[in-house]
Amino acid sequence: xxxxxxxxxxxxxxxxxxxxxxxxxxxxxxxxxxxxxxxxxxxxxxxxxxxxxxxxxxxxxxxxxxxxxxxxxxxxxxxxxxxxxxxxxxxxxxxxxxxxxxxxxxxxxxxxxxxxxxxxxxxxxxxxxxxxxxxxxxxxxxxxxxxxxxxxxxxxxxxxxxxxxxxxxxxxxxxxxxxxxxxxxxxxxxxxxx
Ligand code: GRF
Numbered sequence: 001x002x003x004x005x006x007x008x009x010x011x012x013x014x015x016x017x018x019x020x021x022x023x024x025x026x027x028x029x030x031x032x033x034x035x036x037x038x039x040x041x042x043x044x045x046x047x048x049x050x051x052x053x054x055x056x057x058x059x060x061x062x063x064x065x066x067x068x069x070x071x072x073x074x075x076x077x078x079x080x081x082x083x084x085x086x087x088x089x090x091x092x093x094x095x096x097x098x099x100x101x102x103x104x105x106x107x108x109x110x111x112x113x114x115x116x117x118x119x120x121x122x123x124x125x126x127x128x129x130x131x132x133x134x135x136x137x138x139x140x141x142x143x144x145x146x147x148x149x150x151x152x153x154x155x156x157x158x159x160x161x162x163x164x165x166x167x168x169x170x171x172x173x174x175x176x177x178x179x180x181x182x183x184x185x186x187x188x189x190x191x192x193x194x
Contacts, residue, residue: 009038010191013086015094016044020051022092022113022179027058029184036191041084043077045096067096074102081106090183091145100147110145111190113183115175117141117157122150127168127175138162138171140179142186156186 012030014023023042030039042055042062055062063080065073081089091112103110116126118141130138139159144152158178162171 004034004036006038010036010088011040011084011086012037012088012090013041013043013081013084014039015089015091016042016049016051017046017095018049018051018093020049020054020093021176022183023051024054025180026090026092026183026187027054027060029187031058034192035184035187037088037187041080041086043080043094045094051093070096070099074099078102078105089145090187092183097149098145103145103147108144111155111183111186112143112145112150112152113179114141114143114150115172115179117159118143118150118154127171130162131166131168131171135162138175140175140182142182156182156189158182 014026016023027039029035030037039060042052042060044052044062044064045067047064052062052064054060061084063077065077067073087109089106089110091110098110114122114126116130117137117139121129127138137159139157141157142155143150144155146152158181160171160175160178166174
């Protein structure tokens with residue numbers, strides 16, 4: 001078995017827009033000896049994203065793009081990814097939709113975490129929808145990103161029971177906890193045999 005050392009771990013970029021709890025979780029995971037990934041770059045479309053603080057804390061390069069001109073921005077990002085020899089992109093609460101061209105440049109190498117049991121509840125406000133529909137379960141999904149929103153091949157899912165007393169806030173909290181277990185598991189599932 002090939003031993004993954006700092007220099008041959010998969011160079012990874014994490015894309016965020018907000019709080020960054022999944023980012024922090026992936027950073028901590030990446031710092032474990034057996035993790036197949038190393039996080040070399042954090043990209044955000046939002047300069048106020050709280051998650052950007054983790055870049056400073058863990059000394060990871062960060063780049064912020066305003067996406068005013070999507071095509072130009074994506075070209076700049078692609079250049080930056082190339083410059084940093086990035087081989088894997090993990091979307092973690094990234095709220096911009098990437099173009100087909102961008103995705104094709106990283107075909108099979110972009111993962112996303114989504115807070116529902118896909119294909120149920122693509123897009124935003126998943127917890128509100130699950131509560132409103134009186135679902136018995138919700139959960140989270142890690143999937144490959146393709147050009148259709150939240151529709152790529154599913155890698156792993158985790159179910160979470162919705163209790164009568166749950167609301168969108170408590171459900172979000174419960175699911176987030178599972179997200180933090182699921183993302184590293186999905187990465188291990190894909191890459192730990194390298
Ligand atoms: C998570 O619920 C994730 O599934 C969704 O956006 C949220 C991001 O949370 N895509 P955080 O910024 O990682 O805390």
